[in-house]
Amino acid sequence: MSDHRQGHVILGVNVLVLGYLPAAWQSDRLRKDSFVDPAYWENIGAVAERGTLDALFLADAPLLGDPAYDANAGRLEPTVNWSHVAATTERIGLIATASSTLNDPFDLAQRLLSLDHVSGGRAGWNIVTTRNSPAAQNFGLPDIPERDDRYDRAAEFVDVVLGLWDSAATRDVVRHHGRFFDLEGRLDVPPSRQGRPVLIQAGGSAKGRALAGRRAEGVFAAELTKEGAIEHYREVKRHAADAGRSPESVKILPGLLTSIGSTEEEARRRSDDLHDRGPAAYSVQWLSQAIGYDASQLDLDEKFPKEVLTAAVDPRTAAGSIGFRQSIVAQIRRTNPTVREYLRQTRYTGSGHSGFAGTPEQLVDHIEDWYRSGAVDGFNLQPDVLVDGLEVIADEVVPLLRKRGLFRHEYATDTLRGHFQAASN
Ligand SMILES: Cc1cc2nc3c(=O)[nH]c(=O)nc-3n(C[C@H](O)[C@H](O)[C@H](O)COP(=O)(O)O)c2cc1C
Numbered sequence: 001m002s003d004h005r006q007g008h009v010i011l012g013v014n015v016l017v018l019g020y021l022p023a024a025w026q027s028d029r030l031r032k033d034s035f036v037d038p039a040y041w042e043n044i045g046a047v048a049e050r051g052t053l054d055a056l057f058l059a060d061a062p063l064l065g066d067p068a069y070d071a072n073a074g075r076l077e078p079t080v081n082w083s084h085v086a087a088t089t090e091r092i093g094l095i096a097t098a099s100s101t102l103n104d105p106f107d108l109a110q111r112l113l114s115l116d117h118v119s120g121g122r123a124g125w126n127i128v129t130t131r132n133s134p135a136a137q138n139f140g141l142p143d144i145p146e147r148d149d150r151y152d153r154a155a156e157f158v159d160v161v162l163g164l165w166d167s168a169a170t171r172d173v174v175r176h177h178g179r180f181f182d183l184e185g186r187l188d189v190p191p192s193r194q195g196r197p198v199l200i201q202a203g204g205s206a207k208g209r210a211l212a213g214r215r216a217e218g219v220f221a222a223e224l225t226k227e228g229a230i231e232h233y234r235e236v237k238r239h240a241a242d243a244g245r246s247p248e249s250v251k252i253l254p255g256l257l258t259s260i261g262s263t264e265e266e267a268r269r270r271s272d273d274l275h276d277r278g279p280a281a282y283s284v285q286w287l288s289q290a291i292g293y294d295a296s297q298l299d300l301d302e303k304f305p306k307e308v309l310t311a312a313v314d315p316r317t318a319a320g321s322i323g324f325r326q327s328i329v330a331q332i333r334r335t336n337p338t339v340r341e342y343l344r345q346t347r348y349t350g351s352g353h354s355g356f357a358g359t360p361e362q363l364v365d366h367i368e369d370w371y372r373s374g375a376v377d378g379f380n381l382q383p384d385v386l387v388d389g390l391e392v393i394a395d396e397v398v399p400l401l402r403k404r405g406l407f408r409h410e411y412a413t414d415t416l417r418g419h420f421q422a423a424s425n
Helices: 022-026 038-050 078-090 105-118 133-137 148-170 206-217 226-242 264-276 282-291 306-312 322-336 338-347 362-373 386-405 415-421
Strands: 010-015 055-058 095-100 123-128 174-177 180-185 200-201 220-222 250-261 354-356 378-383
Touching: 010 220, 010 250, 010 386, 022 148, 022 362, 038 055, 038 180, 038 282, 055 123, 055 206, 055 220, 078 095, 078 105, 078 133, 078 180, 078 362, 095 105, 095 200, 095 322, 105 123, 105 133, 105 306, 123 133, 123 322, 148 206, 200 206, 200 415, 206 322, 220 226, 226 250, 226 322, 250 264, 250 306, 250 322, 250 362, 250 386, 306 322, 338 354, 354 362, 362 378, 362 386, 378 386
Parallel strands: 010 055, 010 378, 055 095, 095 123, 123 200, 200 220, 220 250, 250 354, 250 378
Antiparallel strands: 174 180
């Protein structure tokens, strides 16, 4: 893709509660209950809106996270959390993650369309199938179902939810007798200002990408390298075209961990300080759960063993996320580091999600490069510490993007779907 891309990038923020890095809670601007404090969330909404950002994302894997690799073990349920922020904001999109494996389609259709009403048409649903066994056990399942079954269920789940949302307008009875769901009924919530919530998909395996192309309007991707991002971008857009949709109707938004400073050295110091104040084994534990292999057994001063990188991944049974694993293995193959070097470099380049440590100007260069290369339609930014990292994005990064004609100066739309459609074409 070239410099001739019109329009502007899409900027979401994956809030991850207090920040992407585990030591975020130690910020002197936070209290120990900030993550459940409505005033904290009101401030996040206000800062995001000040920066005319597109949307706030909130992850959710319905379980108490493992602090060994989950930077935010506890959180509020996303639709409830966003209902409060909807009342104190006017334009920012509010995207709630909800699992198609651990929910019921009627309940979720009702809850998400209700959020769309109370937010005035700014709701989105980040569709995940959930990979965590403990989350499954919270719902009485012995284990998380195999990936293929999860995605078959997700595909049917999304179709039932869309059918229920359509029934809100047509008043027709939804009659669905499928492999996973059997129902006859109509939704009790009318269409919202934007009709229905925006659909986002997260999960980078082949089935995840196919679901995204068929139904999603946004993809929360995990891509460490620009080459991997371009390939993901093209594959999802191809699936959209195969489904008779415009490739422009689905926007690809990889996550990007951001540590920003007034100089690159200051940014790296900030990142090092946060990593050093986090759990010592965090990077190894995160890597292990992302690639489905216990990296703590590896010799830190040796290269990654071939069998770790070439292990055949059976999409039906592979633990973790194939999307994250592919992205990490591609990065390791590209730089061929020792385990220690990989863990060190990923402080600044990200592990699973790509990362950035530098100045606002350098971040805008990075955003423009990936955007103009046809690797992204925007990013889901993930500040290392949200409460101050988001302010730098709103007050220093956004003005630079505007100067380059890469971002809106003010909101021209007031629904989430409107924001997405007003962006790049
Ligand atoms: C960028 C990204 C974000 C994700 N966020 C969540 C989440 O918030 N909650 C969750 O249960 N799963 C989340 N997942 C994992 C999904 O549940 C995914 O369906 C599952 O891990 C299978 O992923 P795969 O298609 O990459 O193999 C995420 C995955 C990716 C790639």
